[in-house]
Amino acid sequence: MALDWYLAVSALIFCIGAGGVLVRRNPLVVLLCLELMLNAANLALVTFARMHGGEAGQIFALIVMVVAACEVTVGLGLLVAISRRNLPIDVDQLRELNG
Amino acid sequence: MSVVMFFIAAAVAIAGAIGVVALRNPLYAVLALVCHLVALAALFLLLRAEFVAAAQVVVYAGAVMVLYVFVVAYVGGGDELAGRSALRILGPLFALALAVELFIAMLGSALAGIRGYGAPYKLGFGTPEQIGRLFLTDYLFPFEAASLLLLVAAVGAIVLARRRRGLEEGALELKDLLAAPRPAYTGTIAEGAGVRRVREALEQSHGGVTEVVGAAVAGAAVGGPTGSAHVDQPEGER
Structure with missing residues (x-):
């Protein structure tokens, strides 16, 4: 399989994730869509690693996975704190920082 | 054979991604993301990234998704109502524009390697042995920084999600x-x-x-x- 197919799949997944971040209003699903975007970037990195024949891209993908896990942990912690205070779980209503 | 595998995995990955965005129930969205991650691991295997594929299944589809399921069960998060915000129309348009731009950048690229099948396969490419050696020699600093980042995130999540005394109504004062x-x-x-x-x-x-x-x-x-x-x-x- 030529490698541009993998890049096409990666681009499609990234765009779906970006659209989901903009459209959905549940912060949990927004986090899921962020995961989609990070995974699309991972696929592109692994594809480039295969293209070059070096493992640097795979190392980078693993580090991206670590960062994604951290982001998920902090994001879900925030979500639990939000629900504990009985605030609405909706990114359109949680806009105090928006001014 | 690898062509068939690629199309099956790619179709499942894209369908899972669409499911994450389109399904209204957050629990179903999480399950769609699990399907997507497993299909992506198959794509990683086709790209000869064995260790990354294994880490994807174990860490992502295993641990992180279990965390998601727990939080969905705790928070609930029912169906969201249809909003009247302008992003509901502008969001898909933006995603479409982004897709067009990415495809123009990719198909119009002059990189010869993109059309090819990659570098010739070396024995041991992408195995845990090779990745581990690189992590402990050339990429030692990112490795240590990642461990520190995980520690900070764990402590931060505990501090964020902790039950605070005195904030709830009727809680006992000190x-x-x-x-x-x-x-x-x-x-x-x-x-x-x-x-x-x-x-x-x-x-x-x-x-x-x-x-x-x-x-x-x-x-x-x-x-x-x-x-x-x-x-x-x-x-x-x-």
């Missing part, structure tokens, strides 16, 4: 907690020694252990937090 009566024979060493001294004195005068214990409990209930009060009270009686 002075209420301090003013609560303490059971007899608990507290500091000095109090314990004092209680024992009083008890011996009472045993000598009255000769009954049960009423001594009852007197100590009554002293604790009356005397309050300091503990010295219920030591002093029987002495005053005597």
Whole structure:
């Protein structure tokens, strides 16, 4: 399989994730869509690693996975704190920082 | 064979991604993301990234998704109502524009390697042995930084999601907690020694252990937090 197919799949997944971040209003699903975007970037990195024949891209993908896990942990912690205070779980209503 | 595998995995990955965005119930969205991640792991295997594929399944589809499921079960997060925000129309348009731009950038690229099948396969490419060697030699600093980042994230999540005293309605204030009566024979060493001294004195005068214990409990209930009060009270009686 030529490698541009993998890049096409990666681009499609990234765009779906970006659209989901903009459209959905549940912060949990927004986090899921962020995961989609990070995974699309991972696929592109692994594809480039295969293209070059070096493992640097795979190392980078693993580090991206670590960062994604951290982001998920902090994001879900925030979500639990939000629900504990009985605030609405909706990114359109949680806009105090928006001014 | 690899072509068939690629199309199956790619179709499942894209369908899972669409499911994450389109499904209304957050739990179903999480399950769609699990499907997507497993299909992506298959794509990684086709790209000869064995260790990354294994880590994807174990870490992502295993651990992280379990965390998601727990939070969905805790928070609930029912169906969201249709909003009237402008992003509902602009969001898909933006995604479409982004897709067009990415495809133009990719198909119009002059990189010859993109059309090819990659570098010739070396033995041991992408195996855990190779990745581990690179992590401990060339990429040691990112490795250590990642471990520090994980620690900071874990501590931060605990601090964020902790139950805070005093923020909820009807929670006990700190002075209420301090003013609560303490059971007899608990507290500091000095109090314990004092209680024992009083008890011996009472045993000598009255000769009954049960009423001594009852007197100590009554002293604790009356005397309050300091503990010295219920030591002093029987002495005053005597």
